[in-house]
Amino acid sequence: MNPTTVPPPGRDFYAEIAFSPLFAGLAGPEAAVLLSGARIDSHDDGHLLFAEGEEAGGFFLLLDGHVELFVGEGGRTTVLDVAKRPAILGEAALFDDGRHPHSARVVGHARVLAVPRGPFLEGLESRFDLAQRMLGSMSVRLRGLVGQIAELKLKSTAQRLAGFLLGLAPEGEGKALVRFPYDKRLAAEALGMTAESLSRALARLAPLGVESRAENLVAIADVAALRSFCAEEGEE
CATH class of the missing domain: 1.10.10.10 (Winged helix-like DNA-binding domain superfamily/Winged helix DNA-binding domain)
Structure with missing residues (x-):
């Protein structure tokens, strides 16, 4: 099923994504450049946001719902996490080899902000603070996964x-x-x-x-x- 897309509606658009530390305080012409081509999509259960090994065309901010993160090998899959608001998904591929290290699939229903790779990376060149925020988001995700591994061994x-x-x-x-x-x-x-x-x-x-x-x-x-x-x- 094709996603339902909502075009960015000016101030309301920025107000909706302001809860994310990455986009807090973002507005005006600079924001328009960073989020050029960004859109809000609604997806139903089972929709694949991106696949393991696929070249990353951008990243996603989870606005509502849940997204299953998993890896597969030999026909079997392993669930890494089930992400919820305000998770940022797929951002690691922007800074690595450009390919997603895992897959992401919608659980039930989800709304996401889809941000194209090119304009955002170009905008980061003049906004070091945003690069720091994104690295901070990746650090939070890593700490969460380390915590999960610790619980598997200790709890x-x-x-x-x-x-x-x-x-x-x-x-x-x-x-x-x-x-x-x-x-x-x-x-x-x-x-x-x-x-x-x-x-x-x-x-x-x-x-x-x-x-x-x-x-x-x-x-x-x-x-x-x-x-x-x-x-x-x-x-x-």
Whole structure:
């Protein structure tokens, strides 16, 4: 299915992307040059934003929704992460060999700002601060992946799932009702486990007041207790 494209509508366009540290405060003629040809696209489930090994024509700012990042080999795929707002996607290829190191596929529905490579890189030559912001974004992504690797080695499946659920819950203590933002199978893969392991992990969290409900809902009886459980040394 072809994407639904919304042309940049002047000030409203810049207001919509201002939440991103990369584009904060960007406006006027200089912004028009940097974002020449940029557009806001809406994509349905399964749409491939870019493929592993493909030459990068630009990068994307995720405005709404989720995007699965994965690599493939021998017919099998490995989920690296499931990105959400305000992630920047595909920017690494702009500074490396020009090819994407992984693939990116829309989960459910997503809106993205698609930024062409050429005009943006030309604009960076006179805006060192923007180059620093983009490197900062890449650094945040790298730290996140390092954190995920550390959790795979140091935390149990139940603790990794608990951390994921806490990330969906509002700040504070007490009770919370959260919903898996996408398919549990994908959530399991992103957490480095199988769907069966995720089900077993949910069962292990039951004594802590975690209850799986219909429609991908999960009830948390005590957010503070679950947070303390995550901080314990991991044991399978």
